[in-house]
Structures are given as C-alpha cells and as structure tokens.
Amino acid sequence: MPSKRNHWMYGLSAALLLIEAAIFAAALFPSVTPEYRAYYLDRSTDxxxxxxxxxxxxxxxxxxxxxxxxxxxxxxxxxxxxxxxxxxxxxxxxxxxxxxxxxxxxxxxxxxxxxxxxxxxxxxxxxxxxxxxxxxxxxxxxxxxxxxxxxxxxxxxxxxxxxxxxxxxxxxxxxxxxxxxxxxxxxxxxxxxxxxxxxx
Amino acid sequence: MTTIEQPIAAAPPHYGGAVPYRRLAMLVLLALAGIALRGAVFAAINGGTDVSGYVHALCVWDCGWYRTIAEGGYDLAPGVRLRPGAANWAFFPLSPTLAALLGRLTGLSAEWAGFIVSNTAAILAALAARPLFNSGRAYWLFATGLLVGPFSFLFSSLHTEALFILMTTLALRALSNSRFVVAGLATALLSATRVTGVLMVFAMLAKAVEDHLTQGGRWRDLPLALIGNPPLLLGLALAPAGLFAYIAWLQFQVGDGLAFVHIQRAWGRELVNPLSSLALLTELQWPMTPAGMVVASWAAAAVIGLVLCVVLLFQRRVPAAIFCALCILVSLSAGQTSLVRFVAGLAPLGWALSALLARWTPAWVLGFLVAIVLDVVLTIGWINSSLFVM
Missing domain, CATH: 2.60.120.260 (Galactose-binding domain-like)
Structure with a gap:
C-alpha cells in the first residue's frame, strides 16, 4: 500500500532528523579540558x-x-x-x-x-x-x-x-x-x- | 558542428540485473596492468621487486594518518605523533575502518589491506559508472584514467579517494534514476568517507527540482512537491548519517563532536574566502620558487576543476556539477592545500573530461597515451614524496 509506505518513510525521516539534530546539539557543548578549549575552540592561546x-x-x-x-x-x-x-x-x-x-x-x-x-x-x-x-x-x-x-x-x-x-x-x-x-x-x-x- | 554527449538522464536505467562479468574482467585486467606499471616504476627507482616495499612506498603523506586509525583507532587527545598538536580526527573513518576489518580478517598489514580496499573500490567505481556514459569510448577512457591514469597511485593506496569515487558514483547513478533513498544510503557512506561527501544533499535537491520542472511543475509548487516526496525526504535524512555517526562518536570518545574541524588548527588551516585562495594565482612572482609552484599547482587544480564543473553543466549533469563545485569551494575555504588530490577524487570531473575528449578521435587516442604516461611520471613523484599533490 503506497500510503502506508509513505507514512513509514515520513516516520523514519523524522526519526533520523531528530537523532541528527540531537547529535548536533550535543556537539555544540563540548566537554573538554580548559587547555583544549583555550587552544582549539576559543583560540585564546597559541x-x-x-x-x-x-x-x-x-x-x-x-x-x-x-x-x-x-x-x-x-x-x-x-x-x-x-x-x-x-x-x-x-x-x-x-x-x-x-x-x-x-x-x-x-x-x-x-x-x-x-x-x-x-x-x-x-x-x-x-x-x-x-x-x-x-x-x-x-x-x-x-x-x-x-x-x-x-x-x-x-x-x-x-x-x-x-x-x-x-x-x-x-x-x-x-x-x-x-x-x-x-x-x-x-x-x-x-x-x-x-x-x-x-x-x- | 559536433554534438555534446547526451545527459545522464537520457541513459537507460541500469540498476539491478546481472553483474556484467565480461566488463568486470576487463576492468580487473586494467587495474592489474596499472598496478604492474606502477610496480615497474617502483622497481626502476629502487632497483628491486619487493612487493611489500612497493605497497609501503605508495603509503605516504596522509596515508600515515589513515594507518594510525586502521592500526590503533582514533586518538583520545592531541599528541606528538606525526605532527605535534595534531590528532587523527581530521581523517574520516570509512576507509581506514574497512582496511582495519580486512586486516583483522586476513592478518594483512594496514598498508596492504588499504591497498586492496582502495583498488577494489576503484574497480567497482569503474564498473558502476558505465550507465552514466552513453558512449563506450568515453567510458573506457574514464576507466583507464581511473585505473592506469595520472592519480591511480592515489586510488591504489590507503587513502579515501577511491572509496569517495565509488560512493559518489553510486549516489549519482541512483540520482540519475531519481532513486533518492539509494542515493541517500550511498551519501551516508560518502559522508563517512570525507566531510565534503555530505554536500551530495545539494545534488539530491537539485535533482528533485530538475524532476519537478521536467514534469511540468511550477516553481511556486516546488516546496509542496518536495515535502510530498517521501523517498526524497528519507534520502535527505539518510545522507548525513555517516557524518553524524562520526560526530556522535567523537563527542562520546573525545568530548568534542566537532574535533575533526577544531583539530585543523594543528595544520595551520583557517577558514578563508575560497575566492581569495584562487586569487593567489594572480599574485605569483616569476620565476616561481619550488614552494610557489606547489601552491600554484593547488590553485590551478581548483580552477581546472571549476571549469570542468561548467562542462558538466553544459552536459546537463546538473547535480554532479553542483556537487563538484561545492566540494571545490568548500575545500578552498580551508586554503589551497591538497586541492590537486581533492579535485582528482571528484569522479564527475573525469566523466566530463572523458566525454569531451571522446568527441574527437585524435584527442581520445591521445587521452589514453597521456593518462598512461602521467601515471608513470606522477608515480615517480609520489614515491619520492613529491609535495604537489598533497
């Protein structure tokens, strides 16, 4: 049934996008050492x-x-x-x-x-x-x-x-x-x- | 007046069906000929026929980083290995992971496993590309260029290029038949091979727009038409899955999901205007120093790549043109470094060039000869760790 198949694809797409959004959101809040943050993220030190x-x-x-x-x-x-x-x-x-x-x-x-x-x-x-x-x-x-x-x-x-x-x-x-x-x-x-x- | 080769959309659908064993056998022979030719170059340089030495000699530059991943996994923190302050996070996982798996199964070293993975990927890419050509002449020139051509040494060692070409080919082949879910799956693997692979989502969107307009759709109906296309939406959602899986892994393991971006600082790479990277060509001083020639070759590769993107547009391979142009511009935004290698890994540019050369028999014949001669010449440079490609 095409409509059932479409629902399945919409559902899977939404689930994937949610997971990807969650991963991206987590990546915006790194959990790293102060030295790593200063050098690689903030670039406040050389x-x-x-x-x-x-x-x-x-x-x-x-x-x-x-x-x-x-x-x-x-x-x-x-x-x-x-x-x-x-x-x-x-x-x-x-x-x-x-x-x-x-x-x-x-x-x-x-x-x-x-x-x-x-x-x-x-x-x-x-x-x-x-x-x-x-x-x-x-x-x-x-x-x-x-x-x-x-x-x-x-x-x-x-x-x-x-x-x-x-x-x-x-x-x-x-x-x-x-x-x-x-x-x-x-x-x-x-x-x-x-x-x-x-x-x- | 000559005619331009027909667009890929005009090619008959070739998905499914039996494996073309005869063509596969010819491609394997071609690949073996390329390996033998480069092996002969290695033997002439080193005065011996040590096969492992040959595989080792191909594994230079970034291959060293991929080897660290295949042998010991990803670093937990920046260290002093290979480059102080660097870590192997800048190198995406699919290629070294396949090499590691093959190594585990067979006991082969990472270099040997990478050699087999890359050569297999190059052969499969050539096999999969056939439906994307209307002309057998253009196809065999492309296949020869891939397996016995200027950058075949790169497609034959533990690097990402061969796998990138395979996944690009599979994605664009699926797109040529508007099979968005398959294209999304191939792009998921592409985005796990190299970060620019994720740009295939724009090619997918371009194909969806092209389909909509070809079917008589109007621009104002486009948003609803895209939303009402579940395979497209699923394909677009699948496409970045490889990239996000890697981000999730880095977040869990290193604490910084975007570590592959941040670690670029160890190589002195910073985001710049991509066009300013090209402008460097106008600032070159003559006579050029060796370092200037390297930088010029990187920038020239980007320009040639962009010109071939225009050729792709004329050949009405719009999704492929968009993908390649974006890959080049995004790569340029981190400077010109390695542009020769990045452009060499964009399969559609090879399709465009082959189709162009196949229109004139002398150019077509010359194309084979030049490809083979450059395979020899550039392999010499590669084995001697020439800078220009990297």
Missing amino acids: CYPLPVSGAYRLGDRVSFGAASEGKRVDLARCGWRDPEARGSWSDGNRSMLRFAIAPPPADLVLQLSVQPYLDAETPRQRIEVTANGTPLETFELVEKSPAIHRISVPSDIVGTTGWLDITLNYPDARPLTAAGSGTRYYALFVLDVALMGAVD
Missing part, C-alpha cells in the same frame, strides 16, 4: 601543552634543528613551528619546554642559544622566563646575531615532581601575514637548549 615525555639527560645540548627532531619533540610542549635546518622559530606569544629530571641537589642553569626576530618596527624582543609557574627573569635581545643566554633555576622549583616546565613568554612577538598561511607571531629562533648543573 600554546596547547602536549604530553611530551620530557626525556632528557642533564648537561645534553638538544638541537632544535630538523636533524635532531626526535630529541626536540621530547622537550617541545607547545609554541614551536616546524623545525628548520639550524633551529626552530617560536610560534605565538608563548612557548613551553618540559624536562623530566630527578630532584637536583643544587641549582640548575638553563642555557638557550637563540636569535630574536627583529625588524624596523620590532627593535627588541623581551623574553619572560618562568619555571613551574615561578617567574625567573626577563631578558632582552636587541642584536640579530646568535647569542647564548643562561638563566639560573633554583633547585627547590623542581621539587619532587620530576618535571621542570619552562615557559617563555614573548610580549614583543611580531605578527606577520604570509599568503596561504595566515598570521603568525614571530619572536625567537632557538638553536639549542641545555639544562646544566650550576658547576657544569
């Missing part, structure tokens, strides 16, 4: 902290160039662009590094080999460094040439967590727009990173 291993041997200099991608990936939590031959550009207003280390008996030194992004409108780059949420220092770069910068990290900041999370904030990051890739914020080109005992 940094989504990745669950990297932080595998690191105290004293090693880890190149941020493409050739040693494996070691870099262990430390780079967020805020980094794809590595180039010599190093990696920061991406956005903040970058994070993670070191998995045992509680140190003495203070440590974070060593960064870096070059700033400078141009006529950006004569300096300030770098604010924090460790496990504690501000360490702010340093300023005004020369384009590579420079090594050392920052003291008090041992009590590492504590017993086994993690040392370093955050680099870039208040002077420069927005640049390139065809096909949108706006990117440039601040710091990192050649290599090391964490050393104070006496190294």
